[in-house]
Amino acid sequence: MQALPSTSLTDSPHALRPRVWGWVLLAPMLAWLVLFVLVPMAILLVYSFCTRDDLGRVVFEFTFENYQRVFDPIYLRILGRSIGYAALTTGICLLMGYPVAWFIARQRENVRNWLLLLVMIPFWTSFLIRTYAWMTILKGNGLLSGLLLSAGVIPAPLEILYTPAAAIIGLVYAYLPFMILPIYGSAEKLDNALVEAAHDLGAGPVRAFSEVIVPLTWPGIAAGILLVFVPAIGMFAITDLMGGARVPMIGNVIHNQFIKAGNQPFGAALGIIFTLMFVVAYTLAQRRGRSSHP
């Protein structure tokens, strides 16, 4: 064993400077990340500037056409709709999830663990199955419609499924746990004395909430927004099942370009734009999180 210089002992006492073996052993993981994350993204980027030949095969001939096509009103509308649905979903998830996360974080450890477990179960249950559960309820001959019919509230079977409202319900239901868990993470760390101090200094519940609690839990809120908003934009499975295929989302468009022998370079361009949106949203969330914690 070689002796370590004493200065390095201060920050991380037992970590060694890697020699050959340290790098050799880490190499497979690094290679995996490069090969299956970075290289595919690079190829996608190259694809997005390519054209197609008559048979639909990708030809490496530089063009901006795919990106221009994204700004076609048809696709702009679809993109706008996807972002709108995602934003609405995020907002509803935040409103529904925040009080839950806060409440769980304020409980005794025993109760807290049980409540947390109740959030973990839907979190780990396949979103596809949870979406299907709602389909059986909202269908025209489903449970909700049947109950309302037999109660005499509605005269004819109610078809909520395959409407935008159903799509939003499905999205909220799928992503709600992803909002609750990170906010819980922040709320749990929050010192209760700060909240009580705010109250003692004359802040009512609303002011204590908006001026003390929310800023202190912002990192969790930002993480939650990111975890819901970004995947919701690209989600096509839930909107397909609940909203019907009548309202295509940006995810449907990307999916069609690649699966149904569509225009792959155009799909790649959409994918790149989506990635850029993700990076911007991520950076914004990070920055906002840092600025509130000087």
Place this chain on the structure above:
Amino acid sequence: MLKTSTSRLSPPSGLRLLNLGFGVWTALVFVFLYLPIFVLVVYSFNTSRLNILWEGFTLRWYLEIADNVRIIRALKNSLIVASFTTLASVIIGTAGAWLLHRYRYRFSRTIQTLICVPMIMPEIVLGVSLLVFFTVVGLELGYLTVILAHVTFCFPFVLVAVQARLQGLDPSLEEAAMDLGASPLKAFWLVIIPCLRPAIVSGALMAFTLSMDELIVTVFTSGLGSATLPTVVFGMAKIGLNPMLNALSAVFVVTTIAFVLFSNHLKKLSAR
């Protein structure tokens, strides 16, 4: 500015009111989260094809799953993919976590960020980029491509779980083992791995569940023969409701609950 509060007992009444409101709200949200799943499980035993009325108890839909060649094949595919994915993720994730803990690499921070990318990146982008990659490399879509894709987003979860456990590990353990004459490899295998076991197992459960449930990435990276259960269920649900899907979903829900409870139990063990 100062409001005279009526009771100076802690906690203050305004906060108590807020807490009560949040408690009621939490209960309602849990009803929202669980009612659909509950209905799904209950109605999977319903004789009627429709979900409106309860007509009688039956196991018919469960038996029909067992006879459905397409579903059984997809289930088999899912289990194959999830098993290999879990195995590879555990090896790569545990080794990675240990190495990053043990050594101070020059680009540690960059490596750590890179590891997080497949966890947080939108699934559709991961799926599409891998599809393009496999096409360029000339790899035919099948089991291998699905497994490669799944490992890419699963192993970081194992790595992060193991990393969390490593932070609480007494560093003198390895030194003691080496002082007693163990080689670094032996010390890792005999001392470190047993300490990490709860984290490794819960990471493995995570990887397995993620792989079993993954739809979006699988849609882009699987071929006809390697379609997994979620892709088949998605296809069936698109056509419409099907009591067999209720039964299948109920099986999935119960399995997931068992997994979560088991993983929670492990966490309690490792916290001790």
